[in-house]
Structures are given as C-alpha cells and as structure tokens.
Amino acid sequence: MIKDLNVKVGPQFYRYSEGAIDIIPELLQEHAASCILIVHGGISWEKAKPFLTKVINLDKKIIYEQYKGECSYNECYRIAEIIKKNKIDFVIGVGGGKLSDLVLHASHLTNTQFGIIPTLASNCAPWAPLSVMYKDNGLAEGKTEHVKRQAAFLITDPALVIDSPVNYFIAGIADTLAKWYESDLILEQEEFSDEPFLQMARYAARMCKEKVLTESEKAIEDMKAGNISDEFVHISEIIFAIAGLVGGLGDKYARNTAAHSIHDAISAYLPEVHVYLHGEKVAYGILYQLALEKKWSTIDELIPFYESLHLPKSLTEMGVYPMAESTLSNIVKLIDNKKKVHLLPLKVNEETLTTALIDLENYLNK
Incomplete structure (x- = not known):
C-alpha cells in the first residue's frame, strides 16, 4: 500500500471541441467571477480573440495583461501583484505552456481561481498541477513548483490550436x-x-x-x-x-x-x-x-x-x-x-x- 500518493486528476471542467470556448461565461457564473484578469501572449492572443467574443463582451470588469514570455519567479510575482492590486477573483490564461505555468503559480500565490485556454498543443502544462520555472533570460531555473490546486477549467477549440506553429x-x-x-x-x-x-x-x-x-x-x-x-x-x-x-x-x-x-x-x-x-x-x-x-x-x-x-x-x-x-x-x-x-x-x-x-x-x- 502506498501512503504518500497525491492524486490530482485534472481541471474541474474540460472541453475540446468546436465552439467550446463559448461555454466559459457559464463557468465564470458558476464560480461567481466578477473581476477577471486575462493573461495572454502576443501573436497567439490576436488569433484567440475571435474565439473569445462572448468572454470579452461580458458585463464584468476585465483587465488584460500581456506576459513577458517566461514563467520566471519575477514574472509570477508581477502578475500576482496585479491580481492583488485589482482584487481579481478569477484569472484566465490564454496561450502556451509557459503562460499556463505562469498563471497557475501566480494564482497559487494569491489563492485565486483560474482557467486555461491553450492556443497550441506543445506539452501538458495546461493540465498539470506544476510550473516549470525559468530565469528571466530563458535559461532553466532548475526548479519546479508543485501545487495542490488545479484549473477550474481547461477549454479550447481545435480550430484555434490547428492555427499554431x-x-x-x-x-x-x-x-x-x-x-x-x-x-x-x-x-x-x-x-x-x-x-x-x-x-x-x-x-x-x-x-x-x-x-x-x-x-x-x-x-x-x-x-x-x-x-x-x-x-x-x-x-x-x-x-x-x-x-x-x-x-x-x-x-x-x-x-x-x-x-x-x-x-x-x-x-x-x-x-x-x-x-x-x-x-x-x-x-x-x-x-x-x-x-x-x-x-x-x-x-x-x-x-x-x-x-x-x-x-x-x-x-x-x-x-x-x-x-x-x-x-x-x-x-x-x-x-x-x-x-x-x-x-x-x-x-x-x-x-x-x-x-x-x-x-x-x-x-x-x-
């Protein structure tokens, strides 16, 4: 018998199909989200925006923040400060693996609910309850931050993912x-x-x-x-x-x-x-x-x-x-x-x- 097994199966809600992103407003309602931070990339964000019309047009306070390209401790602390300063109660990450890791760790630091919308399929970061850390210059930090929470949702559309590199x-x-x-x-x-x-x-x-x-x-x-x-x-x-x-x-x-x-x-x-x-x-x-x-x-x-x-x-x-x-x-x-x-x-x-x-x-x- 194993006594130290920690089972963290995955996000609370998962969907990967055409039009799946349209269900996010319903999920935000389920989590009583009123002040939302969307953390996003650059090119991927431009491609993702047409899929997020129902989210962007919500009658809720939404703040947008572009991340700086690395899941570093400094970047996690920067996003965490934005969450605290604006009293964010739900974070949505739109992007790839490093952005998913960043949103997970920043949300962990602030005890905030979060959801992930992957824009590409390059690793299992949107699903896994850990963040692989890098230095600001892109070199590996040599550390992985494990947490005991997972995403409220992982949702994306194959029409978005197929348009990635x-x-x-x-x-x-x-x-x-x-x-x-x-x-x-x-x-x-x-x-x-x-x-x-x-x-x-x-x-x-x-x-x-x-x-x-x-x-x-x-x-x-x-x-x-x-x-x-x-x-x-x-x-x-x-x-x-x-x-x-x-x-x-x-x-x-x-x-x-x-x-x-x-x-x-x-x-x-x-x-x-x-x-x-x-x-x-x-x-x-x-x-x-x-x-x-x-x-x-x-x-x-x-x-x-x-x-x-x-x-x-x-x-x-x-x-x-x-x-x-x-x-x-x-x-x-x-x-x-x-x-x-x-x-x-x-x-x-x-x-x-x-x-x-x-x-x-x-x-x-x-």
Missing part, C-alpha cells in the same frame, strides 16, 4: 512520448502491480506512446493542411490532457525522471540549446534515459520516428558536444540531485549518469 506541435508529441519511457521501469515493478491509480497512470502512459507512434505523422500532415481530422484532435488532446493525466493519477511514480531531468540540466548549463523547444530537448532526453537503462534496441526502434519528425537525437547533433569536463560535471550533478530520477530501479549516481551521456553520443555518432 507546427514545430510546437511536434515538440508536444515528443514531450508526450516521454510519459511512457519515463514511467515504464517504475510502474512495471511488482510492488505497484495492484495499485489502482498507478495502473491507471500506466494505461494512460501506454496510450500516449501508442497514439503518438501510430497517428502523429498523419496529424502533422493534417495540421499543415489545416484539416481538423480525427488524428489531429486525438494527438493534440493527448498532448495537453491525457499526458497530464499520467502524472495526475500516478504522482511522482509516473512523472518526470531521467528524460526531463537532463532537459533541465542542459537548459541550465548550455545556453546554446535554448533555441530548441522544451519537447525537442525532452526528445533527446528519452534517448538518454534509454541509454541509462541500456535499452539500445529500443533506441534503434525510435530513430526512424525521430528522423521523420526531425527531432534531435544527441548533444552532438545539437552542437554542444564534446563539452568541457566542468560543464559535464555540472549537468550530471543537477540530474543526480533530482529525487525522481532515483525512483528508477537502477543504479543511478554520477558515474552511471555520466556514462550514459557519453555512451549515447558514441552510439549515435559512430
């Missing part, structure tokens, strides 16, 4: 694929075989992998053509909802391990990788985790998929390897300091983490 969608596909590989070794252990929520998390993680590997290429083609197909809806929904459900049901046992840990580490110590999106760096992280597990045949199986989506496979490919020994040491130390990586039923220490990184570069670039 394709490379973000592909990055989201990679980030979602990691859900299986990061939780597989942990959840397959005998001690967890009878744990209901962990096995539900495992089922959701398996769905992430199977759908991504079978439907992604068609979904990408349809996105490029502006065709809201079943495959596009399935994959985008799996990216921001089902992927979030994995960690929501399984908590630390089904959340980030080696793939995300090395994402955080290279983002903290290699400024050159900032040009890659979160999911693109996690794609490399999946292969790193498989190298740590010595599953070279699985790496071989994934390479054609990676190449078809133009995902980075190695640090050499990203132009940051070889690197100074001190940099490699810092990267490995940061990974080793992550508690979740030590949930893997493997020998995980600075030596094995270093070996996996070097072996992967040698294997992929031989």
Whole structure:
C-alpha cells in the first residue's frame, strides 16, 4: 500500500471541441467571477480573440495583461501583484505552456481561481498541477513548483490550436512520448502491480506512446493542411490532457525522471540549446534515459520516428558536444540531485549518469 500518493486528476471542467470556448461565461457564473484578469501572449492572443467574443463582451470588469514570455519567479510575482492590486477573483490564461505555468503559480500565490485556454498543443502544462520555472533570460531555473490546486477549467477549440506553429506541435508529441519511457521501469515493478491509480497512470502512459507512434505523422500532415481530422484532435488532446493525466493519477511514480531531468540540466548549463523547444530537448532526453537503462534496441526502434519528425537525437547533433569536463560535471550533478530520477530501479549516481551521456553520443555518432 502506498501512503504518500497525491492524486490530482485534472481541471474541474474540460472541453475540446468546436465552439467550446463559448461555454466559459457559464463557468465564470458558476464560480461567481466578477473581476477577471486575462493573461495572454502576443501573436497567439490576436488569433484567440475571435474565439473569445462572448468572454470579452461580458458585463464584468476585465483587465488584460500581456506576459513577458517566461514563467520566471519575477514574472509570477508581477502578475500576482496585479491580481492583488485589482482584487481579481478569477484569472484566465490564454496561450502556451509557459503562460499556463505562469498563471497557475501566480494564482497559487494569491489563492485565486483560474482557467486555461491553450492556443497550441506543445506539452501538458495546461493540465498539470506544476510550473516549470525559468530565469528571466530563458535559461532553466532548475526548479519546479508543485501545487495542490488545479484549473477550474481547461477549454479550447481545435480550430484555434490547428492555427499554431507546427514545430510546437511536434515538440508536444515528443514531450508526450516521454510519459511512457519515463514511467515504464517504475510502474512495471511488482510492488505497484495492484495499485489502482498507478495502473491507471500506466494505461494512460501506454496510450500516449501508442497514439503518438501510430497517428502523429498523419496529424502533422493534417495540421499543415489545416484539416481538423480525427488524428489531429486525438494527438493534440493527448498532448495537453491525457499526458497530464499520467502524472495526475500516478504522482511522482509516473512523472518526470531521467528524460526531463537532463532537459533541465542542459537548459541550465548550455545556453546554446535554448533555441530548441522544451519537447525537442525532452526528445533527446528519452534517448538518454534509454541509454541509462541500456535499452539500445529500443533506441534503434525510435530513430526512424525521430528522423521523420526531425527531432534531435544527441548533444552532438545539437552542437554542444564534446563539452568541457566542468560543464559535464555540472549537468550530471543537477540530474543526480533530482529525487525522481532515483525512483528508477537502477543504479543511478554520477558515474552511471555520466556514462550514459557519453555512451549515447558514441552510439549515435559512430
């Protein structure tokens, strides 16, 4: 029996369909919202506004604030001050993953209800009860803020999401694929075989992998053509909802391990990788985790998929390897300091983490 499992299933209300955003005024009424702050991006906000007509025209006080592009502590505190100063009782975030994380943490700081309208499918940030923190300059902070609240709603329209950059969608596909590989070794252990929520998390993680590997290429083609197909809806929904459900049901046992840990580490110590999106760096992280597990045949199986989506496979490919020994040491130390990586039923220490990184570069670039 697990005594420390925290199940945070997801937003109170979820809908992803044509015209879904029109239900938001009804939900705001349900939450007795009277003074609303809408935090938004730039280009994404211009694309989202036509979908938000019923919200914008509400007979309520609405304040609009454009965020500065990063989910940093400074930006969270800035938004929190706006919430306090204007006595906001409901926050709506309209944008991508960093904006979702920002709204969650600012709302946590001020104990304010919030809802999320994703404008793209690039990760599970709209669903997950955590915020990945960055510095103001875009480098990883190396910290994740976990909270015990989740969104009052997660609502969006596939007609809005399909009009977002394709490379973000592909990055989201990679980030979602990691859900299986990061939780597989942990959840397959005998001690967890009878744990209901962990096995539900495992089922959701398996769905992430199977759908991504079978439907992604068609979904990408349809996105490029502006065709809201079943495959596009399935994959985008799996990216921001089902992927979030994995960690929501399984908590630390089904959340980030080696793939995300090395994402955080290279983002903290290699400024050159900032040009890659979160999911693109996690794609490399999946292969790193498989190298740590010595599953070279699985790496071989994934390479054609990676190449078809133009995902980075190695640090050499990203132009940051070889690197100074001190940099490699810092990267490995940061990974080793992550508690979740030590949930893997493997020998995980600075030596094995270093070996996996070097072996992967040698294997992929031989």
